[in-house]
Amino acid sequence: MDLDTIAEKVLAGDRRALSRAITLVESSRADHREAAARLIQRLARERRQALRIGLSGTPGVGKSTFIESFGMMLTRDGLKVAVLAVDPSSARSGGSILGDKTRMDRLARAPGAYIRPSPSQTHLGGIARRSREAVAVCEAAGFDVVLIETVGVGQSETVVAEISDLFLLLLAPAGGDELQGVKRGIMEMADMILINKADGELKSAASRTCADYAGALRLLRKRPQDPEGFPKALMVSATEQSGLDAAWGQMQTLAEWRRANGHLEAARSAQARYWFREEVKQGLLAELETEKARSRMASLAEAVARGETTPAIAAGEMLSELHRR
Amino acid sequence: MDLDTIAEKVLAGDRRALSRAITLVESSRADHREAAARLIQRLARERRQALRIGLSGTPGVGKSTFIESFGMMLTRDGLKVAVLAVDPSSARSGGSILGDKTRMDRLARAPGAYIRPSPSQTHLGGIARRSREAVAVCEAAGFDVVLIETVGVGQSETVVAEISDLFLLLLAPAGGDELQGVKRGIMEMADMILINKADGELKSAASRTCADYAGALRLLRKRPQDPEGFPKALMVSATEQSGLDAAWGQMQTLAEWRRANGHLEAARSAQARYWFREEVKQGLLAELETEKARSRMASLAEAVARGETTPAIAAGEMLSELHRR
Numbered sequence: 087m088d089l090d091t092i093a094e095k096v097l098a099g100d101r102r103a104l105s106r107a108i109t110l111v112e113s114s115r116a117d118h119r120e121a122a123a124r125l126i127q128r129l130a131r132e133r134r135q136a137l138r139i140g141l142s143g144t145p146g147v148g149k150s151t152f153i154e155s156f157g158m159m160l161t162r163d164g165l166k167v168a169v170l171a172v173d174p175s176s177a178r179s180g181g182s183i184l185g186d187k188t189r190m191d192r193l194a195r196a197p198g199a200y201i202r203p204s205p206s207q208t209h210l211g212g213i214a215r216r217s218r219e220a221v222a223v224c225e226a227a228g229f230d231v232v233l234i235e236t237v238g239v240g241q242s243e244t245v246v247a248e249i250s251d252l253f254l255l256l257l258a259p260a261g262g263d264e265l266q267g268v269k270r271g272i273m274e275m276a277d278m279i280l281i282n283k284a285d286g287e288l289k290s291a292a293s294r295t296c297a298d299y300a301g302a303l304r305l306l307r308k309r310p311q312d313p314e315g316f317p318k319a320l321m322v323s324a325t326e327q328s329g330l331d332a333a334w335g336q337m338q339t340l341a342e343w344r345r346a347n348g349h350l351e352a353a354r355s356a357q358a359r360y361w362f363r364e365e366v367k368q369g370l371l372a373e374l375e376t377e378k379a380r381s382r383m384a385s386l387a388e389a390v391a392r393g394e395t396t397p398a399i400a401a402g403e404m405l406s407e408l409h410r411r
Numbered sequence: 412m413d414l415d416t417i418a419e420k421v422l423a424g425d426r427r428a429l430s431r432a433i434t435l436v437e438s439s440r441a442d443h444r445e446a447a448a449r450l451i452q453r454l455a456r457e458r459r460q461a462l463r464i465g466l467s468g469t470p471g472v473g474k475s476t477f478i479e480s481f482g483m484m485l486t487r488d489g490l491k492v493a494v495l496a497v498d499p500s501s502a503r504s505g506g507s508i509l510g511d512k513t514r515m516d517r518l519a520r521a522p523g524a525y526i527r528p529s530p531s532q533t534h535l536g537g538i539a540r541r542s543r544e545a546v547a548v549c550e551a552a553g554f555d556v557v558l559i560e561t562v563g564v565g566q567s568e569t570v571v572a573e574i575s576d577l578f579l580l581l582l583a584p585a586g587g588d589e590l591q592g593v594k595r596g597i598m599e600m601a602d603m604i605l606i607n608k609a610d611g612e613l614k615s616a617a618s619r620t621c622a623d624y625a626g627a628l629r630l631l632r633k634r635p636q637d638p639e640g641f642p643k644a645l646m647v648s649a650t651e652q653s654g655l656d657a658a659w660g661q662m663q664t665l666a667e668w669r670r671a672n673g674h675l676e677a678a679r680s681a682q683a684r685y686w687f688r689e690e691v692k693q694g695l696l697a698e699l700e701t702e703k704a705r706s707r708m709a710s711l712a713e714a715v716a717r718g719e720t721t722p723a724i725a726a727g728e729m730l731s732e733l734h735r736r
Contacts, residue, residue, distance in 0.1 A: 119723075122723075123721065123723040123724050123727065124724075126721050126723060126724075127720065127721050127724055130718065130721055133718065215723065218722075219723070355716035355717070355718075356716070358715045358716050358718070358721075358722055359712045359715060359716050361715075361722040362711065362712050362715045362722040362725050362726055363708070363712065364722075365722050365723055365725075365726030366699065366708070366726045366729050366730060367696060367699075369726055369727075369729075369730040370695045370696060370698060370699070370730070370733070371692060371695060371696075373695060374691065374692075374695070383688070383691070386687065387684040387687050387688065390683045390684060390686075390687045391680035391681070391683050391684050392680070393455065393458065393680075393683070395452065396448065396451050396452050396455055396547075396683075397543075397683055397686040397687040397689075397690050398444075398447075398448040398451065398540065398544070398690055399448050399449075399451075399452055400687050400690075401687055401690030401691045401694055402448065402694075404691050404694075405691060405694040405695070408695070
């Protein structure tokens with residue numbers, strides 16, 4: 087298939103073309119990168135938009151069960167749902183958080199749903215671009231909702247927040263004093279905190295945790311992109327499938343308010359600017375990734391480590407060699 | 412004074428030359444940067460070493476009182492002590508954490524002590540290099556101990572840890588549930604946690620906090636650069652000047668062990684490598700700081716924000732223009 091054919095088929099909602107397009111944007115081969123850039127530009131012309139929902143949660147909070155229940159509910163409402171993963175750990179562990187499709191067995195078989203296992207990755211810069219472009223492909227393919235899942239490690243939350251319209255934090259019920267375990271920075275990114283497992287024996291703990299987070303969220307400065315009452319904390323049970331409709335209602339309320347007030351478009355523009363700058367930076371730093379540069383960096387680093395030269399002098403040498411190339 | 416004269420006078424311990432040398436390394440003027448790089452290389456030839464002690468603590472923990480009491484104790488022992496500050500906030504606030512010399516009035520007048528107010532700074536990359544080079548100048552000037560102070564914000568702790576032999580975290584007594592307020596990453600960097608204000612009414616709270624942190628530190632994996640029992644938590648009172656000698660004894664024990672086992676030198680080599688790589692990266696990214704590059708970046712970012720082009724396509728354009736320069 088040539089690029090035009092892939093583009094047309096993606097726009098027509100063809101699943102095979104969709105998967106091929108995502109494989110293309112995930113590739114790190116130079117010719118694939120270039121083709122991907124052109125494909126994304128072509129697809130962007132249609133200006134189709136899905137609601138992009140970022141979802142973060144550490145292992146054990148019931149993230150896949152939540153995504154499955156939530157995704158099933160949306161598809162029953164007639165919405166088309168794509169699920170992607172941003173998983174910086176998959177390169178190391180060999181596995182990936184969505185690699186095991188059976189984890190979301192029902193959703194994977196549901197018409198209207200598309201689950202993409204996360205690729206193994208080497209560095210976060212690459213992950214960010216590929217995830218962003220995979221989201222763009224799903225939007226072009228006509229999905230109504232794109233869920234972008236991440237585990238709560240390192241900078242992956244920032245990446246997901248920077249490609250999402252709404253950012254959700256999924257937590258498990260906990261003792262009151264564990265509240266501070268969630269980094270303030272993550273709290274400040276969250277549009278909604280969902281306390282999962284509000285069922286059975288954990289129900290009262292979930293209720294306490296929810297109240298704790300609601301209190302903590304009230305202490306945060308109100309953000310211009312939020313209507314009254316947001317960000318908010320809600321209880322859900324993915325296994326009992328309760329609270330999901332209320333949570334979805336709140337997501338829609340927030341998204342509609344932001345759309346009506348121009349915040350959604352403004353946020354997307356700011357994200358595009360951000361990613362443009364990031365791409366330029368990554369491109370400049372890529373000069374250090376050639377074999378020649380790597381070996382020169384290594385030998386200069388050794389000289390610096392032995393005290394034969396200083397970091398500043400050695401860096402000056404390296405930079406002048408790079409620019410003489 | 413020419414560079415050779417400054418170098419000789421710094422090596423002879425001349426205070427005026429020391430201050431001039433630090434002013435030179437703090438300057439961002441291109442010709443000053445170059446002269447500073449040569450000065451540092453000249454001074455590094457002498458291979459004089461001080462014990463570099465990094466100290467982090469949020470406002471209110473009594474950091475300046477601690478530095479004053481601790482510094483006075485060291486100078487009474489006949490040691491020469493320099494105090495520097497890494498203060499990323501000073502650019503914004505207009506003030507600086509060591510700008511108000513009167514804060515350490517006694518130490519400032521003590522023979523054998525040298526206090527350098529922190530310069531106002533614009534970005535962390537610059538702060539890191541200047542602080543690192545100011546430490547090197549103080550070492551060459553014959554100081555036995557260089558204390559590098561920082562407030563606990565953002566990445567400044569990482570910067571200080573990467574230019575120190577020992578990294579101390581100063582905390583105030585607190586309720587048990589506040590323990591998680593200290594980021595795990597900072598805990599893992601600390602070689603010693605000092606609970607200050609272990610005096611008067613706060614003494615029992617300090618004792619509890621100290622036990623809490625001692626427990627938390629025991630849960631961390633033992634590091635190869637540490638002897639048995641480290642990292643450890645200790646109580647001090649800067650106002651009553653108690654516990655300072657014990658803390659200093661532990662710092663010496665740790666430093667001696669690391670020196671004897673080659674870890675101190677290995678850490679300094681690793682730091683030099685790290686800063687070399689950082690300098691190269693900053694140098695590459697500096698290509699974006701020219702007026703021409705800034706204005707081109709701005710106009711491409713606007714096109715991206717308006718959706719006229721994609722981040723990847725626009726970044727490709729910017730990069731090819733930069734390399735055509």
